[in-house]
Amino acid sequence: MRTIRRITLFVLLTVLTQFGGFVYLLNGYLFKKWTLINRFFAFLMLYFMFLLFFVPLTARIVDRVPLPAHNSDFIGPANYMTIVLGRNYVKQDLYKAVIESAAVFGKKYPTAKITYLDAGFALSSWIPIIPHSGHNGGKSLDFGFIYDDAEGEVKRGSPSWSGYGVYAQEKLTNNQKKCFKENSMYGLSKYFALSTGKGEYKLNKRMTRELVQALHKQTKITKIYLEPYLKSSLGLKRFKKIKFPGCNSVRHDDHIHVQID
Numbered sequence: 001m002r003t004i005r006r007i008t009l010f011v012l013l014t015v016l017t018q019f020g021g022f023v024y025l026l027n028g029y030l031f032k033k034w035t036l037i038n039r040f041f042a043f044l045m046l047y048f049m050f051l052l053f054f055v056p057l058t059a060r061i062v063d064r065v066p067l068p069a070h071n072s073d074f075i076g077p078a079n080y081m082t083i084v085l086g087r088n089y090v091k092q093d094l095y096k097a098v099i100e101s102a103a104v105f106g107k108k109y110p111t112a113k114i115t116y117l118d119a120g121f122a123l124s125s126w127i128p129i130i131p132h133s134g135h136n137g138g139k140s141l142d143f144g145f146i147y148d149d150a151e152g153e154v155k156r157g158s159p160s161w162s163g164y165g166v167y168a169q170e171k172l173t174n175n176q177k178k179c180f181k182e183n184s185m186y187g188l189s190k191y192f193a194l195s196t197g198k199g200e201y202k203l204n205k206r207m208t209r210e211l212v213q214a215l216h217k218q219t220k221i222t223k224i225y226l227e228p229y230l231k232s233s234l235g236l237k238r239f240k241k242i243k244f245p246g247c248n249s250v251r252h253d254d255h256i257h258v259q260i261d
């Protein structure tokens, strides 16, 4: 029973954070004589030491840097769990492109703040960042849309806890109906929303369009994924780098996916 519990925890921590499984094993080895509760607190301490010091230092060796956690007025995570789980790492080229886009956007719209969702893990590409099939190697990153409140003022944050799973429109397009038939995972992100404040957030099309345009201008960014109906309704039809990822992916009308080559 104990072995099953240990294996489950190791796998879960590895899948969620990449380095957490290793920290769990190390903690068990270093403090094996300690009581369960003391081992738990030792794990937390060790985990945060890795998160704050060892992981960022090691990540630089494989050209990955963490996106700003709280020190930027223009950009931040939709949910701090992205930082705590170490899912906010990208390659330097993508980092620069994102920060430049955020600065351009932020100077024009200082009341808005760009929210990023999952990026990639810090250390290696051999563990996929679930549920994203195409986020390996620090070359991809997801953004939330920009929203207004009921009074039409910019509302910072995200309509769902995770930043995923609240779609730009309820009604499915014919293309989306086809995708649901072809791929049972197509609507998976809905189950990652966890809790939502849907009614409080209204999509700000103009600012979302300008955010996508700012990202599109960056030469290092080679692909941006959006659902076709959203590309049209945001007035972005002529932008060549904006593509439909296909039915094998998850829906892309709750977030913007960007990537470099």
Ligand SMILES: [Zn+2]
Binding pocket: 132, 135, 140, 141, 142, 256, 257, 258
């Ligand atoms: Zn993505």
